[in-house]
Amino acid sequence: MDAAKTTRINDLLTTVYNDILRVEERELKKSRFKDISIKEVHAIDAITMYEHKTTSQVARQLKITPGTLTTMVNHLVRKGYVVRLRSDDDRRFVRLGLTRRGRLIFRAHESFHRHMIQSFLQDMDxxxxxxxxKALLNLQAFLEYPETRTDK
Amino acid sequence: MDAAKTTRINDLLTTVYNDILRVEERELKKSRFKDISIKEVHAIDAITMYEHKTTSQVARQLKITPGTLTTMVNHLVRKGYVVRLRSDDDRRFVRLGLTRRGRLIFRAHESFHRHMIQSFLQDMDxxxxxxxxKALLNLQAFLEYPETRTDK
DNA sequence: ATCAAATAGTTTCATCATCAAAATAATAGC
DNA sequence: GCTATTATTTTGATGATGAAACTATTTGAT
Incomplete structure (x- = not known):
């Protein structure tokens, strides 16, 4: 593999990588949702508009501990983005849902991502x-199945 | 743009995005460098083996405040990865360098990235x-020059 | 039916990364 | 020689996080 090319792609990937969160955060601060962090937006995104997942389901998806999610949900409930719904069938479960305001964030974030991907894939057939x-799948395999790495 | 395709790429990008830091962190914990976080590795990476940058140069590159870098450098000095070198010409400046141990981390991190990019670009002409x-440049433009966004 | 084990969530305590603003040290410009 | 500027550090606060202890509820075995 050509070293210069590898370096160029690596630098680009690194820049883009670092920018994504920073830009998302900056856009938030400019929007009408100033009281919320990008991590909280990702929690809202995982909670979704479409079903009422339990706390551990959402924590697992976000790959954070249930304890961490509990505190995030506390904040999001206090700020009016999320509601806790107790399951009636099994009262140990807490199901999570979005308020109207939470759904607004959900859709805004979705839209940001859609536009981002559209730029990414601009003019491609x-x-x-x-x-x-394929490239992204290669990368995913590298990250998720380290035992298959031929080099290292 | 085909919505299903956009969603697929978005999901892949999101997964990969979230995995990169997690995997880097996990690899570190398995390595002989257990006393260091991935953020600290990135600081070491920015300090580089090749020159002695000043604190503010490195902070600017990492896009963190000088105060934050000062505390990181304190930790890295205490752990034996980084040295502070006072400039002789202008004694306000602090120049940063890597110890032998710091250079080991630097090279290990470099190698991880090289392998990652090689997986990413596997079998491509x-x-x-x-x-x-081009796709990455599109994305970079989207992130860095929001005023050029046609949609939104 | 009871009680021990398992399960879901929360609380507590500690750590890390971070920023803003004040403080310190050194230099530059008049 | 002061004063303003510049580079760094310190201070005080906050948000994200995990581990482990704790609470509430359900399940399962007897």
């Missing part, structure tokens, strides 16, 4: 998108 | 790499 997808 | 680069 199906084959080209397919190639991008 | 020059044209294909070029396409990936």
């Amino acid at each position: 199906d084959d080209q998108v397919q190639l991008i997808e | 020059d044209d294909q790499v070029q396409l990936i680069e």
